[in-house]
Structure formats: structure tokens, C-alpha cells
Amino acid sequence: xxxxxQSPSTLSASVGxxxxxxxxxxxxxxxxxxxxxxxxxxAPKLLISKVSNxxxxxxxxxxxxxxxxxxxxxxxxLQPDDFATYYCQQYSTYPWTFGQGTKVEIx
Amino acid sequence: xxQLRESGPGxxxxxxxxxxxxxVSSGSIRNYYWTWIRQPPxxxxxxxxxxxxxxxxxxPSLKSRVTISVDTFKNQFSLKLSSVTAADxxxxxxxxxxxxxAAGGLVDSWGQGILVTVSS
Numbered sequence: 262x263x264x265x266x267q268s269p270s271t272l273s274a275s276v277g278x279x280x281x282x283x284x285x286x287x288x289x290x291x292x293x294x295x296x297x298x299x300x301x302x303x304a305p306k307l308l309i310s311k312v313s314n315x316x317x318x319x320x321x322x323x324x325x326x327x328x329x330x331x332x333x334x335x336x337x338x339l340q341p342d343d344f345a346t347y348y349c350q351q352y353s354t355y356p357w358t359f360g361q362g363t364k365v366e367i368x
Numbered sequence: 369x370x371q372l373r374e375s376g377p378g379x380x381x382x383x384x385x386x387x388x389x390x391x392v393s394s395g396s397i398r399n400y401y402w403t404w405i406r407q408p409p410x411x412x413x414x415x416x417x418x419x420x421x422x423x424x425x426x427x428p429s430l431k432s433r434v435t436i437s438v439d440t441f442k443n444q445f446s447l448k449l450s451s452v453t454a455a456d457x458x459x460x461x462x463x464x465x466x467x468x469x470a471a472g473g474l475v476d477s478w479g480q481g482i483l484v485t486v487s488s
Contacts, residue, residue, distance in 0.1 A: 295473075
């Protein structure tokens with residue numbers, strides 16, 4: 262299985278901060294990398310596909326970048342609605358696998 | 369906008385078979401990957417497997433115990449997980465994977481999730 266490692270596991274930030282979450286894969290993903298946002302008690306929501314493609318309706322303050330095995334999710338100016346847990350996911354090779362999650366908390 | 373809803377028992381005993389159904393509204397069930405993903409309480413997400421046009425793929429860690437099937441007439445798909453233990457306690461999500469890329473993998477729609485507890 263491809264192992265997905267996110268860092269940090271928890272991130273404390275304030276409204277307006279620029280936030281960066283990293284995701285490292287145990288092998289190259291050829292760009293098949295997605296990001297999801299999950300709020301407590303809710304299902305995850307797809308934010309970004311194919312490393313950097315923003316899904317319809319997702320605010321432009323979210324962006325994704327990276328290649329090969331190293332990827333980044335950036336929130337340019339953190340908003341109250343963004344406090345949540347974020348997961349990266351590879352869909353390059355079966356079985357699809359997720360990172361362990363990064364919880365973005367209010368500082 | 370597709371909607372998915374899980375149904376099934378919330379409590380089952382060890383060694384029993386977990387059976388869940390997902391009802392898909394708004395759209396045909398024929399043209400997408402239909403997927404099950406689970407999340408143990410307080411933990412991360414685990415892909416269980418998916419079904420697409422009479423073909424299934426399963427996570428090797430669960431493959432010997434999992435069956436995913438589709439009923440196109442009812443617009444439903446189902447999960448069966450046999451010989452459950454406490455380690456199978458989780459929120460189970462039914463979901464849809466896009467057909468782009470062709471192998472699936474991008475989960476673009478999710479059900480609300482159902483907590484299944486394994487306990488005697």
C-alpha cells in the first residue's frame with residue numbers, strides 16, 4: 262500500500278493566518294492526489310483533485326501544489342469556517358489510501 | 369446533485385456479518401464507482417472497496433471478508449463484512465467515485481455516514 266503521511270497532525274492558527282499542510286507519499290503518485298475537509302460529525306468534502314484542481318464552489322483561498330511524492334494544501338487567509346480536519350488521499354494505486362489527517366484548531 | 373444515504377443496524381455482535389445498504393437518489397447507478405469507506409471513532413479514513421459495472425476492487429486488508437454489490441433496479445448498493453470484531457467499529461460511509469480518472473478513486477459525493485458498533 263502507498264503510505265500517506267501528513268504534517269503537522271494538529272495546527273493552531275488564527276483567523277487571517279496563512280496555513281500550510283503537507284502530505285508525503287511513499288511512492289510517486291503521478292498527480293493523483295486529492296484533499297478533503299471534514300468537520301465534526303460530518304462526511305468529508307472534496308476540496309481539490311489532481312493536486313491543484315479546485316472543486317466547484319470551493320473558495321479561492323484554498324490551493325494545492327506539489328508533484329511526485331510531496332504535496333501541499335494552502336489556505337491563504339484562514340476563515341472561521343475553515344477550522345476542520347483535512348485529509349490527503351492518493352488515487353494512483355489500489356488500495357486508495359488517506360493521510361492520517363491534520364486538525365486545524367483555533368489559536 | 370446525487371444524494372446517498374446509508375441504512376442498516378447500528379449494533380452487531382462479534383463474529384456476525386455487518387450488512388449496510390446505500391440508497392442513491394438523483395441519477396443512474398450504472399455510470400460511476402460505488403464505494404464504501406470507514407472511519408473508526410477519532411481516527412482516519414480507510415477505503416474498503418468499490419463496485420463498477422460488475423467489477424469490484426477491495427482493500428487487501430479486508431478482501432477476505434468483504435462483498436460489495438449493486439441492485440440497479442432499486443438504485444442501491446450494499447456492503448457485507450463478515451466475521452466482525454471490535455476493530456470493525458466505525459462510521460461507515462457510502463460514497464461515489466468519479467470515473468475520471470478511468471480507474472476511479474476521486475470521491476466526489478458522500479453519504480452522511482452510519483455508526484456501526486461491534487459489541488456483545
